[in-house]
Amino acid sequence: MTLPINCEPLKTLIRTVPDFPKPGILFYDITTVLKDKAGFATLIDAFAQYYIGKEIDLVLGIEARGFIFGPALAYRLNAGFVPVRKPKKLPAPTARVTYDLEYGTDALEIHLDAIQPGERVVIVDDLLATGGTMQATVELVRQLGGEIAGLGFAIELDFLKGREKFQQYDVLSLLHYDE
Ligand SMILES: O=P(O)(O)OC[C@H]1O[C@H](OP(=O)(O)OP(=O)(O)O)[C@H](O)[C@@H]1O
Numbered sequence: 001m002t003l004p005i006n007c008e009p010l011k012t013l014i015r016t017v018p019d020f021p022k023p024g025i026l027f028y029d030i031t032t033v034l035k036d037k038a039g040f041a042t043l044i045d046a047f048a049q050y051y052i053g054k055e056i057d058l059v060l061g062i063e064a065r066g067f068i069f070g071p072a073l074a075y076r077l078n079a080g081f082v083p084v085r086k087p088k089k090l091p092a093p094t095a096r097v098t099y100d101l102e103y104g105t106d107a108l109e110i111h112l113d114a115i116q117p118g119e120r121v122v123i124v125d126d127l128l129a130t131g132g133t134m135q136a137t138v139e140l141v142r143q144l145g146g147e148i149a150g151l152g153f154a155i156e157l158d159f160l161k162g163r164e165k166f167q168q169y170d171v172l173s174l175l176h177y178d179e
C-alpha cells in the first residue's frame, strides 16, 4: 500500500493576507504554491492518488479557483472535466443555485447536459470555508442525478466547520488550518 502524500510542508508556500477582501478576513492565497513546480505537482499527485481506482467519470471544478485543480486532476484520472460557473457565463440551458459565502452571497450554474444520471463525480475546489459554495454545487449535481464519489479541497479552514454540511460524503482536504 502506498503511503499517503504528506502535503503539510506546502504550508510554507501558502501566503496569508489579512483583511482581504474585507476587514477581518484572513485570506489564504494559493498563488504562491501554484507557481512552485514541486508544490503544484504535489497537490495534484495527492488528489490523484486518492481518487485513482474509484471509477470517476467526471471532475467538476468550481469557478474560479476550482478550475486550477479540476482539469489537471481530470487528466490524471482519465475523466472528463465540467465547469461549475458564476451566473450567465454558460451558453446552453443551465440549472442554478444561490448560496452564502464567508464574505457575501453568490450563485452557481451548470449545464443541464453536463452530467448523465448515475455518472460518478468528484467536485474539487481550492478551499473549504463555510461550505456554502460546495453545498450549492452538491445540490446542482443532485438535480442532474449524478453520484457524488467525493469532495476534494486543497485547504480546509477547520474552525469554520464547513465539513459538518457534508457528513454523508467522502471529504478530502489536503491541508488543514485551525485559525
Ligand atoms: O466554503 P465557502 O464559505 O463557500 O468559501 C469557499 C469558496 O470561496 C472562494 O471562492 P470565491 O467565492 O471567493 O470565488 P473566486 O474563486 O471566484 O475568487 C473559494 O475559492 C471557494 O470557492
Ligand SMILES: Nc1ncnc2[nH]cnc12
Pocket (backbone or CB within 6 Å): 025, 026, 027, 028, 029, 102, 103, 127, 129
Ligand atoms: N479565508 C479565505 N481565504 C481564501 N479563500 C476563501 N474563500 C472563503 N474564505 C476564504
